Every structure is written in structure tokens, then in C-alpha cells.
Amino acid sequence: MLKKKSTSEEDDEMDITPMIDVTFLLLIFFMVTSNMEQTATLAIPPAKHGEGITKDNAVILTIFKEGDEAEVYLSDGEKSNGPVEMQEVTAYVNEGVNAGKKNIIIKADRDIPSGFVEEVARAANEVEGNEGLKFYVGIEDKPE
Amino acid sequence: MPIQFRCSNCGQKLSISRKKAGSDVTCPECVQRVRVPTIEEAIARAKKRKLEKEKLLAQQAAKKAAAAKAKETPPPVKQREELPSEIKTKAPQTEKPKEHKPASPPKVEAPAPVSEPEKKPLREDLPSEAKAKAAPPDEEQSPTPPVIVKKPESPAEAPLTEEVEELEEVEELEEVDELEDINDAPPNLDDLFEDAGEEEVVDEKIAAEAPPLDDNQLLGDNQLEEKQVLSELDTESKESSPPATTTAGDDLSKSQAWQHHPNPWLHEDEEEDDFQLASPALEESGLDMTPMVDVTFLLLIFFMVTASFSTQKSLETAPPEPDEEGAAAAVVLEDIEEESVIVEIDEEDNIRVDDVPVSGFGELKDVLQAKIGEGKTEMLIEANAKSKHGTVVAVTDAGLEVQMQRIRRSSKKGDD
DSSP states (O other): OTTTTSSSSOOOOOOOHHHHHHHHHHHHHHHHHTTOOSOTTOOOOEESSOEEEEGGGEEEEEEEEETTEEEEESSSSSSOSOSBOHHHHHHHHHHHHHTTOOEEEEEEOTTSBHHHHHHHHHHHHSSTTTTSOEEEEEOEEOOO | OOEEEEOTTTOOEEEEOTTBTTSEEEOTTTOOEEEOOOHHHHHHHHHHHHHHHHHHHHHHHHHHHHHHHOOSOOOHHHHHHHHHHHHHHTHHHHHHHHHHOOSOHHHHHTHHHHHHHHHHHHHHTTTTSOOOSSOOSOOBOOSSOOOEEOOOOOOSSSOHHHHHHHSOOOSSOEEEOOHHHHTSSOHHHHHHHHHHHHHSOOOHHHHTTSOOGGGOOOSHHHHHHHHHHHHHHHHTGGGOOOSTHHHHHHHIIIIIHHHTSOOTTOOHHHHHHOOOOSOGGGGGOSSOOHHHHHHHHHHHHHHHHTSOTTEEEEEEEOOOOOTTTTTSSSOOHHHHTTTEEEEEEOTTOOEEETTEEEOSHHHHHHHHHHHHHTTOOEEEEEEETTSBHHHHHHHHHHHHHTTOSEEEEEEEOSOO
């Protein structure tokens, strides 16, 4: 009786080997890609003591280095929404502040002149309600 | 030796120690008080059965031809007579119960035929019919509730005394397990058959068909099954040889035992009985990978969720000084000189700490550490506009590492 379904009626058990293979593939993919958040062209300076800032509450500006020029993008590590001028930066930050965001993260390539970064920061600061704004410099986590 | 009889209420075959003959016991099936027949009663009953068997035999022989021809379903009473031949043709189906039966075939036949013919009358007239079939004459009442056991095999033909001798003694009333017979074809008819067969005929052909229906106690179903068997037998008229199918029972049991070897490719009967939803084959696989899959999924979900897409590592920097304000909003250098370390970064990324050049970030850190020791817990970074952003970040990081309390930044645009 126990072997009733051994031959005639038993539909073979589903072989889950392919499923496991796909699962592992996905797993490895996410393990690897979760650390690569920036495009290859953006070399964010490393630092050890960075603190994690949730992006939900932050306006993110990205500064790429194109040749000798720095280009500001109103995006998060991607070359979209840019390059823009300082006025657009201000407008963009204004939008974010109006939406309730309190933090401004500037992700700049490490070879960009700090003066430029300051300029961008200043432009971002020219919004209304800039009292409670906090400025951050996006870094790459560099463990000891 | 135990007495075997039928409960007068439910017809359940019971077996009880001979010592309890004549007393009352509680039937485990219907939970009613049942009187255990005495030895004399049992003997009388056995004789009656014998007579009936002989009668049936004669009738069966006479009706065989009729049964072979006609396909009609005779009345229940007559079915009994015709069934024997039909039953024998149905051996395969009925063989199974025979397998379950222990003991020798002859013994199987004996009690079965004896009991089956009586079973019918029993069911029809429960209270009045013989209760003890192949039961020993002695029956005693047991203090413990009766238990249903398998009917022991003993030739029904043998006089009661013989039966009595063959049966084992059981001190408690036991239920006779008759489940095996339920699946068989018309039980009653088979019983009848076996009764007749025991005495004489051994029909090997039919033997294969006649199932050991001895113990079948189906009530209502018997009628239907009998009819079915009858129709089958009609088609197999040739095989409906002497009703002696009872003996066929003996051979039946043997041949049936062989024929009814469970065919692994056919599960018709199995499916009817035990309907199992579980697939046991699953348990046979060597390595159960279910836990591994579970853990893998867990990890996958973990990494999907914590892919840190939503957090950006950042260093907090001082809000930029508005260009227009110039030095107005800036802190006067002199005021903070006592508490702050001034780190200057020129356009070539050379670092100077309090006007002391520092080469390398390692040294920078040491210097800053020393400054901390001196009580200067604040840091002011004056970075040339052309200095690299990365350098500024590194200096800031170094300051954080030495746990500067406050890091200010003043950007020099050219010359102040």
C-alpha cells in the first residue's frame, strides 16, 4: 500500500536543481551588485568614518569629472539630469527641501577641486529654509 | 479453546474463552450485552449448519445449470445457491482476503463455510440465528469487554467437538477481524460455497476464483455483490463447476494466494482501500535539500533587502559659507586658534598642520593625535579651491579618526 504510487501513478517529483541554480545565481548577483553603487567613472573618495545616511531624506548631487571639467548631475551616481548649472542645482535642492528633505549629499569625484565642490554646496545652500540643512560628502566606505 | 459466535445485535463475529459459555458479555462493536451460547447450543448450531450446507450443495448442483444459462439475478435466497459457482469465478478478487488469513487453508475453509451460510441467516434474523459458527462449544463470560479477533481457522465440517478442539482458548471475548473479507466479492455466497466445498469437491479451476469470503460480514453489500458475481458467473459458465467451491476454498486459497500476489503495476484494489494522499516516494530521496533551499532563499532575500541601495555613506561637512558673506560669517581665526588645529591644504594637496608640513596621511593622523593630546579638539580645514576634493575628504576623515570634536571648513578662493 505504501508503494502504491511508486510506478503507475506517481508523477515524478519536481526536480528542484535548476531552481536552486537560479537562486544561487540571483544570490551571488545581489551580493556582488549591492556594493557597486556608483558608476565606474565616479571615484568617490574613500573614508573610514562615514556614517550611513538614508537617501530617502536627502538630496543627492553628483559631480563627475569629465576631462578637466567637473559636471554636476542632479542624480545619484548616474550621469543623468546633467550637467547642470548652479542655478539648476539650487532649484533642484529647493524642490527636495520643499519635499521635506533635510540632508544634502554631494558625491564628487575625488579629483575634483574642492573649490568646485564648495561652490556646489553654496548653491545648494541658497535655498529657503536652509537653516536645518545638513551637508554631507558622499564617500566610499573603506574598511581598515 | 475459544468459542466463536456472532453478536446477536450487530452480527460481529466474536470469540471468547470457553469458560464464558452461557454467560453474558458486552459486544465490543455494538456495546450491547450478548449472551454467549453454551457448548450445547454451539453444537446444535453446528449441526444445523451442516444440514444447511448439505442442502445447499444439492441445490447448487441443481442450479448450476440454471445459473450457467440464466443471467438473471436470483432472489437473495437463491443467490446463495448459485453464488458458489459465481464466486469461484471471481477468485482473483476474493483471493486477497484469503491471503490475510493465517492458518492453513483447510482451516480457513472450515470455519468460513460454516459461518457464512449462517451469516446470511444471521443478518436477516439476527437475534435468532446461530451465533457461534466455528466456535467452540464452551463459552464463558469474561469480566473484561470482549475483543474482536480473527476467526480461527478450523474445518467447519468437523463436528463441533473437532472445532472446539482446534480452536484456541481465549480468555477474553475478542472480535473477529473480518476486514479482509470486506473487499471480497459476495461474501455470503462464498461462505456457503466453502461450506459445501469443504466436504467434498475441490475445484481447482474455480478455486482460483472463489475467494476466502468466509469472514465477510457485509450486510447490505452482500446482496449487490452476489448479483455482480452472478452476472460474472453467467458469463463464465464453464467455470461454474460444482459448487464445491468450498473446497475450492482450499485450493482457492492456495491458488488465490498465488494469484493475488499484489501486482505492482495494478493498484486498483489498493486505491479503493487506502487512499493515501501523501506521496511516500518523496521520503526515499537521499538528501533532502529543502532546508538548504530555505536558507538560500533567506540569504537571497536578505541581500536583496540590505543591498544598501538606500543609504549613502557620507561624511558630514560644515555648511558652506556663503560666498557673499565672506569673512563676516566666518569665525575669526584668532579666536579659535587655541582650540583648533588648522590644517591647510594648498593647491597641490600639500598638507600643513599649524604651519607644519605633513607628508602623508599617516603622519597627518599622528600629528592630529598629538594635537588632540594637547587639548585641541577642533579642526579647521583651509583648503585651496584647487585642492582635490579627495584630499579634503581624507583630511576630514583623519580628523574624525582622531575624534576631533568639530571640523570646520573654510574654503579659500585664491587669496583671502
